[in-house]
Amino acid sequence: MSWTDRMKELCLQTKLLAPSCPVHEFLSRAPQPPPSHAIKSAVQMLKTIDALDQNEDLTDLGYHLADLPVEPHLGKMVLCAVMLKCLDPILTIACTLAYRDPFVLPTDGSQKRAALESRRRFTSNSFSDHMALLRVFQAWQKARSDGWERSFCQKNFLSQATMDMILGMRTQLLGQLRAIGFVRARGGSDIRDVNLNSENWAMVKAALVAGMYPNLVHINKETSVFSSNREKKVHFHPTSILSQLQSSTSKSAKTLPTDWLIYDEMSRGHRMASVRCCTLVTSITIAIFAGSTQPSCSGLQEPTVHKTNDGPLDDLSDSDSEELTEMKIDDWLVFQLEQENAGLVSELRHKWQSLFLKRIRSPSKPWSQQDEAIIQTLVSVLGAQEQEAGLQQPAGIGQRPRPMSSEDGPQTSVGTSKSRLQPATSTTNERLHQMAFSDLLKKNTQSKDGASVALNQLSDGPLCPSPSCSGTPGSPLDSLWSSSLRKTLPQTVLPSVRYFVMKSSNARNIDISQEKGIWSTTPSNETKLTKAFMGHNLIILIFSVQGSGHFQGYAHMTSAASQESCQDWGFVGLGGGFSVEWVHKESLPFHLTQHILNPWNDNKRVQISRDGQELEPQTGSQLVLLWDQNFRKQLH
Incomplete structure (x- = not known):
């Protein structure tokens, strides 16, 4: 993933956390904000692919792209493939592009030529590198089913670890498409229906164009x-x-x-x-x-x-x-x-x-x-x-690989993390921390016909800032960046986000919290939350009254816990109080969250959480997104 893709993903997630605040204004409150022109360029690209509208609000497409564990443009490609009914080839191509090239290029001259020739053989005379990625994965799947995938990788200069990762990513991405309703278990839009045109290379290329633009x-x-x-x-x-x-x-x-x-x-x-x-x-x-x-x-x-x-x-x-x-x-x-x-x-x-x-x-x-x-x-x-x-129509491109256990059957794990589409040693938050922003060119280039083209229309290169994307300096910040939060963050990193479920024995405690902006929890939970908060994280607390069948909303933690016991709750056994700022106070019924599983709790549904249970980051992001979607539907 390039740094511009990471910026687009960061901006998209920012709009989920602070939908009413301009992205530039939100990120400018970070201790060490990304360069202003980089933010504006990423926002402009999100507008170009229709993830954001001209007012910088998330579109319907933008909400879905934020829910998919791949970069926005690849997510759009996948959604187009669902509608063009050529999903399976695009799943393979998108997951390969999201991770890395599976071909290994040796340093030895003769070996390098042999590796390039191996890649060429998989293109089927289609003038397409994407075809090579698709064909080699299908061939590897066949070798894997026959038990000689390692020899196949050695013979064709492939990374076995990369192929394994792509296979897992396919299953996760397909599971997420099921979770958000684009692929159904049976009937229209089932796995067969969304692959009716998977043998048609022209339709596959149409999805590629829609995503690559x-x-x-x-x-x-x-x-x-x-x-x-x-x-x-x-x-x-x-x-x-x-x-x-x-x-x-x-x-x-x-x-x-x-x-x-x-x-x-x-x-x-x-x-x-x-x-x-x-x-x-x-x-x-x-x-x-x-x-x-x-x-x-x-x-x-x-x-x-x-x-x-x-x-x-x-x-x-x-x-x-x-x-x-x-x-x-x-x-x-x-x-x-x-x-x-x-x-x-x-x-x-x-x-x-x-x-x-x-x-x-x-x-x-x-x-x-x-x-x-x-x-x-x-x-x-x-x-x-x-x-x-005169372009050839290759045969067999719609041949579905042998499915993993969850690919054709009922979904077993929906709450997957975006980090799972990356090497296991690098999470999404870690990648955000490792961003390096280079200086961006601010000039125009000429098209083949001499027409001036603003670089803010581009995808993965230098982009020109757009005045329409900038926030208003000094405007009220209706976002998760509170002054107390900013004071606790170091001056070298952007915050990561951690999600915790807070269980309450009665609804009155929730009312007090929403009214006074405070919360108290058990000493063990208090220690865990304070450590996370002092570790420069943005802490999202998702509340649920036991036995209510609902989540009652979510807030973010704005201070560490006090040493003194809080007297607002009317009973003992709780630690000191700490400040919270409520983001959504609407009740969300459990039946709307049943598709979200928490890998950090044995893949149980998120509503089956003990007090203080931490949610895997993508799981928490999915859950929080439901409030914004539900609230948005009420507005319309």
Whole structure:
């Protein structure tokens, strides 16, 4: 995960904890806040992928992305795959990208060439590094079922530990999709339904485009120059199977079947920008799936007459001089095509956007015949374009790997941590503490057509700050950053978040706490909470009255416990009081939380917690999110 991905994830979680406070303002109260331009760039990217709206509020998509244990753009890719009914291949690709490249590159020259050749064999002549990731995982799964996976890894220059991790990540991510309603146990949207198009490589690439945007590269076949909205000229990373195109002849780009490709990551070195993990895609796939999912964010411009045929979609035109219409996806991505075709493509794009938003808002709602018809139309259109371009349709890509115990049966562990999608020695909070923020460039670059492109539209590189994202200096801070909390934090780290369940014997104690902003607990719990609080953590306390069948809300701890016994409760046996600040006071019934399990309590449901029980961080985050979702529904 790159540092920009970590920043996007941090900003997304910030909006969950402090929904009414601007991200920049919230994080500026940290003892050592991230650079202002880094925050603004991450917020702008979250807006670009529609996780935040223009007012910096979480969208329906944003809530779901915050609930998935992968980076936001990969989460969007996975959700698109559910709706395009090609989930299984995308699960493998997304989990691989979220973790690391499974291929090992030796230092020896001959071994290095053999490793690159091994990678190439898995691409199936598809012009796709993503295909290699998918194929090698499927082949490894087969070897694993036959009992020779270690030999398979040695032969194909693979990391066995990485493959094991990807396998576990797949199961966890699928379990989370079940928990939030996108994959159901039976009927519509069950595991078979969401994989109806998994054999269709064109549909899989559509999901890749939707998730990877704006990581696009245009290929100018006249000059053999590869350019993006960030760089006038880019090269392929040596590990990409497309790198041979630039290393062989200058005419090789002309032989490529399409003008566009997507990439996962761009890096800079030796005054050269290089992209890795690339896949060639068709123009119409870009026109339909790139850009915002909001229907109003793309449109047709007034027709203009062009005598030349140089637009990205001009291959759809049947003549050399036609009345062309511009279809604008963003400031850099503008297609020109015949007016009639433009209307058809725009209408199909609009129908896809509407379907996507409909499914995001109601993932469990049955599919209508019209919804199914839209997907079938996309299958036909994308397949025809792939065939016309001469791109092959690989066989067997939808072959589901042999499931682990929880992948096809009832879910056994939903409350999984994002840290479980990372090496076991690095938790999410630890990764946040280890962030290193480099200086960001604040200049504009030119697209292939000379149009100025603001760098705040980009994904994993230098981003330009946007004035609309900034908080108001000196404004009241309606967030979890209290003055007492800030005083206790060191000046070198951001706080981690820890969650504890507080059980009360009666509702009156909860009323007192909400009224006076105090709480007391047993001496053993007090010691544990005080130690956590003094260890520079943000402590979230989730309250429940025994026998009530509800959680009564949650608060955050704002002071260490007093040495004096608190007299507000009317009975003895409790330690000293400490201050709390309530965030939500609404009661949340247990039936809304039954899908959340706590790995730190033998995977029991969160409502089955003793007083002072700590929740695994992702479990606590899931539980807290339910209040914001429930409160939000009441507002609407």
